Amino acid sequence: MLKQILIVDDSESIREVLAFSISNAGFQVLVACDGIEALKYFDGRTIDLLLTDYHMPNLNGLELILKIRQIEHYKFIPILVLTTENQVKMIKEARESGATGWLTKPFNTEKLLQTLRKVIR
Amino acid sequence: MNSFVEKFKDEVNEYCERLESGLLLLEREPENYHIIDEIFRIMHSMKGSGGMFGFDLLSDVTHDLESLYDIFRSKKRPIDSEVISFTLSSIDGLHNLMVVSPGSEHHLLAENMKSKTKLQIARFTDEQNSSLSENSSETDHSVQSNFNQNTWHISFVPNKDILKNGTNPLYLIDELNALGECNIQVNFDELPSLSEMNPEYCYVSWSLFIATTEDIKTLRDVFIFVSDQAGIQIEKVASQNVLQDEAVLTSFLNAKLNHEIWEPTEPEMPKPDIQEDETEEIGVMLKLSVEIPKNSVFAQTTVDSIRVDSQKIDQYLNIVSELITAQSRLEVIASKLNHPDLEAATENFGKLSRQLRENAFDMSLIPLESVAVRFKRLIHDLSKSLDKEVDLVTEGMETELDKNIIEKLIEPLLHIIRNSMDHGIENRNERLAKQKTAIGAVLIKASTAGSYVLIEIEDDGAGLDLTKIRKKAIEKGIINDQSRLSDEEIAQLIFEPGFSTSELVTDMSGRGVGMDVVKKRIQEMRGMIELSTEKDRFTRISIKLPLSLSIIDGLLTRVGDGYYVIPSSVIKKIHFIKHESLKNGFRQVVELEGVQLPYLNMYDEFVGDGNAPENQLIIVVGLNNQLFGLVVDEVIHEYQAVIKPLGRLLKGQNAFSGASILGTGQLALVIDTNKMIKKYS
Numbered sequence: 001m002l003k004q005i006l007i008v009d010d011s012e013s014i015r016e017v018l019a020f021s022i023s024n025a026g027f028q029v030l031v032a033c034d035g036i037e038a039l040k041y042f043d044g045r046t047i048d049l050l051l052t053d054y055h056m057p058n059l060n061g062l063e064l065i066l067k068i069r070q071i072e073h074y075k076f077i078p079i080l081v082l083t084t085e086n087q088v089k090m091i092k093e094a095r096e097s098g099a100t101g102w103l104t105k106p107f108n109t110e111k112l113l114q115t116l117r118k119v120i121r
Numbered sequence: 122m123n124s125f126v127e128k129f130k131d132e133v134n135e136y137c138e139r140l141e142s143g144l145l146l147l148e149r150e151p152e153n154y155h156i157i158d159e160i161f162r163i164m165h166s167m168k169g170s171g172g173m174f175g176f177d178l179l180s181d182v183t184h185d186l187e188s189l190y191d192i193f194r195s196k197k198r199p200i201d202s203e204v205i206s207f208t209l210s211s212i213d214g215l216h217n218l219m220v221v222s223p224g225s226e227h228h229l230l231a232e233n234m235k236s237k238t239k240l241q242i243a244r245f246t247d248e249q250n251s252s253l254s255e256n257s258s259e260t261d262h263s264v265q266s267n268f269n270q271n272t273w274h275i276s277f278v279p280n281k282d283i284l285k286n287g288t289n290p291l292y293l294i295d296e297l298n299a300l301g302e303c304n305i306q307v308n309f310d311e312l313p314s315l316s317e318m319n320p321e322y323c324y325v326s327w328s329l330f331i332a333t334t335e336d337i338k339t340l341r342d343v344f345i346f347v348s349d350q351a352g353i354q355i356e357k358v359a360s361q362n363v364l365q366d367e368a369v370l371t372s373f374l375n376a377k378l379n380h381e382i383w384e385p386t387e388p389e390m391p392k393p394d395i396q397e398d399e400t401e402e403i404g405v406m407l408k409l410s411v412e413i414p415k416n417s418v419f420a421q422t423t424v425d426s427i428r429v430d431s432q433k434i435d436q437y438l439n440i441v442s443e444l445i446t447a448q449s450r451l452e453v454i455a456s457k458l459n460h461p462d463l464e465a466a467t468e469n470f471g472k473l474s475r476q477l478r479e480n481a482f483d484m485s486l487i488p489l490e491s492v493a494v495r496f497k498r499l500i501h502d503l504s505k506s507l508d509k510e511v512d513l514v515t516e517g518m519e520t521e522l523d524k525n526i527i528e529k530l531i532e533p534l535l536h537i538i539r540n541s542m543d544h545g546i547e548n549r550n551e552r553l554a555k556q557k558t559a560i561g562a563v564l565i566k567a568s569t570a571g572s573y574v575l576i577e578i579e580d581d582g583a584g585l586d587l588t589k590i591r592k593k594a595i596e597k598g599i600i601n602d603q604s605r606l607s608d609e610e611i612a613q614l615i616f617e618p619g620f621s622t623s624e625l626v627t628d629m630s631g632r633g634v635g636m637d638v639v640k641k642r643i644q645e646m647r648g649m650i651e652l653s654t655e656k657d658r659f660t661r662i663s664i665k666l667p668l669s670l671s672i673i674d675g676l677l678t679r680v681g682d683g684y685y686v687i688p689s690s691v692i693k694k695i696h697f698i699k700h701e702s703l704k705n706g707f708r709q710v711v712e713l714e715g716v717q718l719p720y721l722n723m724y725d726e727f728v729g730d731g732n733a734p735e736n737q738l739i740i741v742v743g744l745n746n747q748l749f750g751l752v753v754d755e756v757i758h759e760y761q762a763v764i765k766p767l768g769r770l771l772k773g774q775n776a777f778s779g780a781s782i783l784g785t786g787q788l789a790l791v792i793d794t795n796k797m798i799k800k801y802s
Binding site: 069075076077078079088089092095098099100101102117118119120121 | 240243244285288289321343345
């Protein structure tokens with residue numbers, strides 16, 4: 001069975017770029033445009049990786065992560081946060097909230113897959 | 122060697138204190154390069170001497186901290202409050218790393234601290250790093266073309282809770298495996314038995330050799346997501362593939378175990394950068410160690426001073442007080458013999474020994490300044506964790522007190538400050554609503570008054586909630602609901618045993634001791650504690666303490682053929698009194714100047730043969746607004762008593778705080794008026 005990756009970003013273009021590259025790499029892709037919508041996917045189904053933006057309306061990336069880590073079933077799933085440039089403080093906060101790692105924008109496909117490989121096989 | 126180690130530990134403690142005070146100052150003046158310099162130097166010294174005395178972990182950690190501060194010292198980037206907070210939080214860790222034979226938890230701590238420091242360094246080097254790493258990768262590229270492979274050793278010790286962030290450490294090992302040829306060892310030593318195992322924890326660590334053409338940056342990047350959750354050490358073993366060379370690998374591991382510096386084996390390679398830095402730093406270190414820190418900004422107390430074991434000071438004081446006693450005895454003998462030469466010599470001897478005593482006494486005094494940094498630290502930490510902004514104002518921190526008193530004073534003071542921060546100071550919004558300044562203030566003020574020191578801790582917070590205190594006291598059965606108490610009396614209830622205002626026991630104030638213990642501690646030192654408060658304005662706690670525990674000013678009195686010393690500080694008045702008038706007294710209360718005064722006839726209590734002299738004196742002592750009379754036979758003179766503790770057999774008694782030896786060789790008991798009043802009133 002293909003591994004399932006949930007992509008959460010409020011920017012449609014980013015969602016599409018990510019979905020394209022990731023599904024080409026052989027993963028099943030789910031998309032959501034903000035934290036609230038993303039949470040709906042965490043209904044017990046298997047999600048092998050969450051890739052989420054940081055700044056989003058309604059429920060931001062950190063809040064989303066905190067919520068997901070509280071759900072027993074998703075306590076240990078890998079979570080990557082999308083950041084722009086190297087925002088050390090943000091990365092730190094994300095780590096403290098339970099993120100596994102981060103992916104710095106802009107990225108190319110190679111960088112993206114390299115990062116994915118750190119947390120999912 | 123052991124004594125050196127002890128000295129070094131003392132030194133580290135002092136370093137840490139200096140670090141703390143420096144950092145706190147730096148928080149206010151981030152541009153103060155003197156302090157940054159000093160911090161850098163302290164790190165450097167700790168690193169250097171830490172290595173010498175076998176505290177390799179300490180040395181390792183400070184190495185990184187030093188690099189961090191090098192960035193600010195060289196003014197490459199300005200320091201920020203995150204680094205200051207981080208460094209402050211590291212200080213406790215530095216204390217913990219001072220172990221001669223560290224266990225795995227120490228290693229983990231060290232690794233953890235190091236990776237955190239590296240994270241900090243990374244924050245400040247990112248930009249320059251791009252240029253730096255370009256350089257290094259350039260050299261690395263040339264290396265790659267000349268020699269195809271390097272051998273590295275990587276130690277990867279994940280924190281137990283690494284899984285919590287969704288990290289699978291095996292993937293990282295896989296990733297390394299893909300970068301080159303690996304020789305991997307897994308360490309299961311930490312793995313507990315199945316019954317004790319928490320399946321959510323990671324108990325294994327890895328030690329591996331990798332031969333690869335990749336540079337160290339690539340290797341580090343493998344661990345980029347976990348650098349704050351794992352100890353990661355990457356060291357160069359050789360500038361070629363030596364994976365097949367068991368001897369090299371073994372000797373590398375041995376060197377690591379012995380904490381030796383490993384020189385990468387290399388055919389004709391230039392030394393790697395790290396090593397050059399190392400030698401250069403040693404040079405600097407040697408230079409620094411002979412440099413006297415004259416320009417030291419916040420360590421005035423250490424300049425021109427020598428370090429003496431505090432036990433030696435105690436011994437010295439003890440001997441001096443024995444000498445004083447011997448000298449008074451000599452004086453008595455000399456006056457008996459009536460020999461002019463002997464008298465002159467004795468007089469001179471007396472003068473010198475008094476000087477000696479003053480001098481010795483002076484020596485055991487230390488300024489409050491020496492502990493003020495702990496108050497600052499506490500306030501700093503609490504204001505972060507309670508999210509209340511507070512300014513600490515200190516006054517008179519140069520006031521000196523006996524070091525024994527200061528030691529015993531720290532805990533009570535910290536407790537009072539905790540209370541102020543926890544219950545007193547309101548948070549920003551509440552303050553603004555009360556039209557106060559947004560930032561709260563805690564004032565610690567010390568001053569000397571005669572042979573006493575007055576310390577006041579005042580906060581401009583909410584004041585004591587008297588209604589709540591009253592309610593609580595009724596609940597706890599300290600008073601009943603019929604009790605009519607003045608506001609002042611209600612406020613005093615917080616000193617009652619078993620009283621604790623905090624409704625939910627918070628992490629801070631709920632540390633087991635209440636204000637009753639604080640009061641007890643202060644009274645044990647013959648001190649007094651008072652409280653005043655006004656709603657929404659302030660709470661002030663005043664503590665009055667004797668300068669020294671070992672010497673008091675007192676009045677020497679006689680009762681029967683025994684001598685007693687009453688501390689001058691509590692004496693209000695002395696009256697002549699007829700024994701007759703006391704006999705007729707009712708329930709040990711006598712009327713004096715229109716006031717009903719409870720009293721104790723010491724003759725009846727301590728001699729008790731019914732032959733009390735006709736003419737006696739009543740000494741009125743006052744404590745916490747309470748007056749009490751002590752009836753003695755004779756007042757001899759004022760007397761500066763060197764107090765000696767009472768022996769084991771007298772431990773159970775609770776009327777005397779000690780004894781003093783008079784010039785005649787006789788013994789005088791020093792009355793603890795606090796306890797005396799409690800016992801007899």
